[in-house]
Amino acid sequence: NAGVTQTPKFQVLKTGQSMTLQCAQDMNHEYMSWYRQDPGMGLRLIHYSVGAGITDQGEVPNGYNVSRSTTEDFPLRLLSAAPSQTSVYFCASSRGETQYFGPGTRLLVL
Amino acid sequence: RKEVEQDPGPFNVPEGATVAFNCTYSNSASQSFFWYRQDCRKEPKLLMSVYSSGNEDGRFTAQLNRASQYISLLIRDSKLSDSATYLCVVNPPHRGSTLGRLYFGRGTQLTVWP
Numbered sequence: 001n002a003g004v005t006q007t008p009k010f011q012v013l014k015t016g017q018s019m020t021l022q023c024a025q026d027m028n029h030e031y032m033s034w035y036r037q038d039p040g041m042g043l044r045l046i047h048y049s050v051g052a053g054i055t056d057q058g059e060v061p062n063g064y065n066v067s068r069s070t071t072e073d074f075p076l077r078l079l080s081a082a083p084s085q086t087s088v089y090f091c092a093s094s095r096g097e098t099q100y101f102g103p104g105t106r107l108l109v110l
Numbered sequence: 111r112k113e114v115e116q117d118p119g120p121f122n123v124p125e126g127a128t129v130a131f132n133c134t135y136s137n138s139a140s141q142s143f144f145w146y147r148q149d150c151r152k153e154p155k156l157l158m159s160v161y162s163s164g165n166e167d168g169r170f171t172a173q174l175n176r177a178s179q180y181i182s183l184l185i186r187d188s189k190l191s192d193s194a195t196y197l198c199v200v201n202p203p204h205r206g207s208t209l210g211r212l213y214f215g216r217g218t219q220l221t222v223w224p
Binding site for chain 2: 045
């Protein structure tokens with residue numbers, strides 16, 4: 001199993017650009033989530049999904065959209081990037097309470 | 111008030127030392143607690159769950175104090191490889207479900223030196 005994979009590993013955007021961060025898992029987990037990690041802030045939940053077709057907001061959802069059309073994939077879309085969205089983004093999946101994280105995407109918004 | 115409060119450290123200890131981390135949580139209805147470990151520029155990985163009766167995994171011991179709403183992690187006989195950031199994680203109930211909605215502390219940085 002590849003576990004949780006994320007692409008790209010690094011990305012630089014200009015303010016106002018849009019992009020999609022990809023996340024995929026091959027463990028047939030129902031639950032998937034997106035976090036952002038900023039210095040001194042810890043990981044904060046952006047959006048999560050309890051199964052295909054079901055998504056909900058986390059602590060910091062503004063500026064991000066998600067969809068879950070398949071069990072395997074859970075992309076995160078930035079509609080109009082802002083410098084405040086510069087961060088490290090982690091995708092995670094779980095069946096029970098243990099979450100398995102992807103390697104992260106480092107995003108810089110100029 | 112934040113869901114999980116954790117002293118960021120850093121803790122700098124020599125090999126062989128015993129070191130303890132604490133964190134506090136705000137939601138008294140929380141049922142699940144964890145310690146995750148995160149190496150520099152890597153993803154977090156589950157270190158251990160924390161059970162009400164306390165639990166031990168080799169050199170690591172986790173304790174839960176529900177009355178005071180704090181969780182602790184004790185590392186005995188520290189190794190160089192223990193150097194990492196340790197994240198306190200709580201899973202409070204949300205809309206009647208406890209499924210995977212985790213709140214992370216800021217993390218406590220540990221450096222073990224030779």
